[in-house]
């Protein structure tokens with residue numbers, strides 16, 4: 073997030089797009105709902121009538137996969153109405169003229185044709201966002217999990233810069249991170265193209281610096297493979313060994329059937345986890361690890377706040393902390409990687425990672441601190457880009473709408489979108505083992521609108537087969553007012569009816585994020 | 601603030617800000633005024649009147665949580681009149697419903713009968729489930745009162761425990777309304793409210809339904825703010841007593857909000873979770889953070905390394921498992937190069953663990969094939 077969670081209360085308008093906030097980030101949704109009670113305007117764009125849509129001043133319902141067109145449409149109206157922030161554009165940005173030209177053709181009527189949102193609602197939404205003094209954009213996977221995900225994110229940055237909503241309290245572009253430490257995993261260099269703190273692996277100076285701190289030589293300066301590239305590489309045999317720590321790609325990957333075959337092809341699959349997950353079941357070796365309550369360390373939350381994790385109970389059996397296991401493996405392979413405790417690791421992190429440079433366990437003992445925090449005296453940085461962007465001026469990027477990789481057709485006439493439920497988390501490894509949570513939501517379902525239910529002669533609880541070009545699953549129908557005609561929704565937490573047997577492994581060309589949010593499916597009653 | 605903003609409390613003078621209440625000024629200066637219905641961050645309702653104070657020139661006692669501080673105001677927080685009024689309120693509360701803590705000592709000689717009746721209703725052979733962790737009980741001690749002076753009134757509403765998380769025990773509800781404010785003003789879930797009138801009053805979910813059939817999302821905010829034993833976590837009720845537990849502050853491991861939580865530990869097990877009153881969540885949690893801790897001591901947890909032998913995963917020692925991987929991986933890297941290895945780290949692990957994981961890929965194997973599944 074460019075801004076903080078607490079900062080939401082200072083917004084005059086909150087624009088939620090592609091985030092089912094009340095189910096996926098419930099405590100952030102409380103900040104938004106309290107702001108709305110105090111008069112903040114709430115604008116929601118989502119293909120489903122989610123809870124936040126019910127609470128909003130205006131809900132606009134775009135067809136899944138048409139976000140960039142919608143955002144261009146909003147910018148078109150804002151410019152036409154003269155609501156843009158000319159001073160901010162002149163002082164802080166470049167590339168505006170080109171974007172202005174691109175969005176010219178995205179008139180409300182044109183955008184209505186693509187998104188299905190009536191033109192007058194597009195105008196109303198644009199005015200709501202454009203005329204607010206400070207407006208905050210909140211988004212999540214609904215924006216990124218598309219083949220056009222990177223474009224969508226850039227479009228949102230365009231919109232925020234257009235209205236001068238960057239670097240101010242109550243403004244910003246605020247991605248909500250799905251898993252608890254996505255931010256930290258990225259900060260720490262859990263990415264194929266960067267070392268910790270996003271220092272590019274192709275940058276010789278960065279390589280030298282890291283080599284000297286690690287007291288080693290010969291680090292690779294070639295960008296590695298992303299998770300979504302590793303699976304096909306395993307399939308074609310270029311990837312021979314895979315070490316999976318705390319992940320369950322066999323349930324979270326798009327097109328599970330393909331992923332399964334790929335992993336079977338490996339010479340060595342090592343899985344380190346707290347449970348025997350679907351992926352662990354296929355491994356050659358499984359290492360048992362400790363869960364969060366059994367270890368010390370830090371997480372970085374979605375607002376870049378680095379916070380402590382503390383050991384509260386003993387681990388079962390011989391389970392070890394993940395870093396201990398990895399270090400012991402390194403030692404067995406003849407590499408001297410040894411730490412007495414995780415505070416020693418953290419202190420090394422602060423040397424390699426400039427944005428963490430001023431942090432220490434002592435400083436974050438009571439309350440976490442927002443990075444960047446370069447020195448021991450630095451108070452941390454709740455709001456990013458208040459003075460300038462890291463690259464100097466903020467770049468506008470002209471973005472055109474592109475259709476999703478797979479559109480509904482005669483054979484597969486429905487759009488499928490996937491997502492999460494309040495009571496479960498990711499692949500359900502933890503939540504499905506918690507009786508209470510499982511009792512509240514015990515099995516997968518396909519959510520269908522009332523009209524579609526009628527059309528396909530389905531009722532609440534009817535067992536159906538949902539199939540795509542890649543696979544087929546059986547589950548029960550849930551007729552819901554959240555669903556909109558032509559689009560069905562399946563949560564992806566459940567192994568028995570894994571939504572990702574259906575989804576499309578087609579990737580965004582830059583972010584390599586799969587298109588989970590839309591593919592084409594058909595639905596029919598299961599044989600009794 | 602200026603020379604004109606001076607209030608006198610118990611004989612001492614204090615400055616105050618323009619929108620401060622008497623209670624806030626007192627609390628800021630460590631003067632202890634008891635409260636029950638007051639809930640930080642919400643609009644004061646003045647429902648319980650336990651916080652009354654005596655103000656010079658006022659015709660009656662005033663609720664300090666709703667009374668704005670005023671210049672030259674002279675306030676007594678523990679005058680005989682104040683104490684008498686508090687005692688009356690407490691006695692009345694203690695005599696309605698099942699307040700079977702030792703202090704309530706209700707009903708004189710009928711004490712035993714009363715205990716037996718409550719224990720039967722509760723299905724437990726112990727004193728109140730929040731004994732030792734109850735604001736009403738604390739105040740009863742402080743003001744040395746019992747429910748004896750009043751005729752006991754029975755609660756008309758049966759206990760509700762038909763959901764996995766929360767037990768609603770109306771017999772111990774003092775109708776302070778904190779849960780209503782927590783649900784409507786803090787979490788804004790709007791699931792519960794006051795229902796019925798007068799002596800029939802009850803906190804209800806819309807249409808007086810069970811929580812599980814209402815808009816309730818089981819965030820548990822109401823449980824955390826309830827001052828008495830009317831709202832208790834199902835797994836905690838009669839299983840966990842506060843003096844048996846220790847608390848460890850940590851970060852929720854579910855979503856990216858990173859709520860600060862206390863894990864309550866009994867006999868090396870997590871038995872309860874509460875929200876810590878600091879950023880970013882200031883005490884609030886969601887159902888996963890508050891009630892999703894059972895996985896920790898699930899019998900399905902992995903306890904030993906496993907190696908696949910004859911097609912099956914079999915338990916092995918650490919030495920064997922690590923040695924096996926080191927050899928095999930070493931050979932693969934030697935024959936096919938570092939880029940034939942890939943590492944998937946996890947957005948659920950700590951920073952330290954992610955750091956070590958990528959260092960392993962980069963420094964030990966010498967490849968940048970490292971990624972996590974946040975894209976998924």
Ligand code: SF4
Pocket residue numbers: 772773774775776777778779780803822825826827828830831
């Ligand atoms: S349930 Fe608890 S918080 Fe709610 S009104 Fe009753 S005593 Fe107060």
Ligand code: SF4
Pocket residue numbers: 779782783787789790791792811815816817818819820821822823
């Ligand atoms: S658990 Fe949360 S939603 Fe349910 S009644 Fe309590 S405060 Fe409201």
Ligand code: SF4
Pocket residue numbers: 097098099100852853854855856857858859881884885886887888889890
């Ligand atoms: S309590 Fe809920 S909102 Fe808070 S971090 Fe945990 S999962 Fe997220």
Ligand code: FES
Pocket residue numbers: 634635636637638645646647648649650651652663664665666
């Ligand atoms: S605390 Fe002031 S009236 Fe209840």
